[in-house]
Amino acid sequence: SVQAPVGLHAAAAGLRRLHELMGPRLHLIHQDSLRFDARRTFDAITAFLGVSSFSPDVAFRRYNAALGHRTELCRNASLLSALQQQLR
Numbered sequence: 001s002v003q004a005p006v007g008l009h010a011a012a013a014g015l016r017r018l019h020e021l022m023g024p025r026l027h028l029i030h031q032d033s034l035r036f037d038a039r040r041t042f043d044a045i046t047a048f049l050g051v052s053s054f055s056p057d058v059a060f061r062r063y064n065a066a067l068g069h070r071t072e073l074c075r076n077a078s079l080l081s082a083l084q085q086q087l088r
Contacts, residue, residue: 010084013087013088014084014087014088015028017087017088018087027045027048029041029044029045034060035062038060039054039060042054042060
């Protein structure tokens, strides 16, 4: 049988809790959708918000997209623990 990655169940529980709190006001966006189809993703965001879409001449560029470690935030155990507590 296929095993779920460690932490997946906790993440799913956190997302369920967010959905309970926010209901239809919650709109999740996968990072890859911004990376691979930014126009459609931003069109979906503007539709969700009920505002005008971006003009066709707007270019959605990527900034700060370098791979690799750049900050200690994700390695800060106390910060991660506090965030996990908030998502429970």
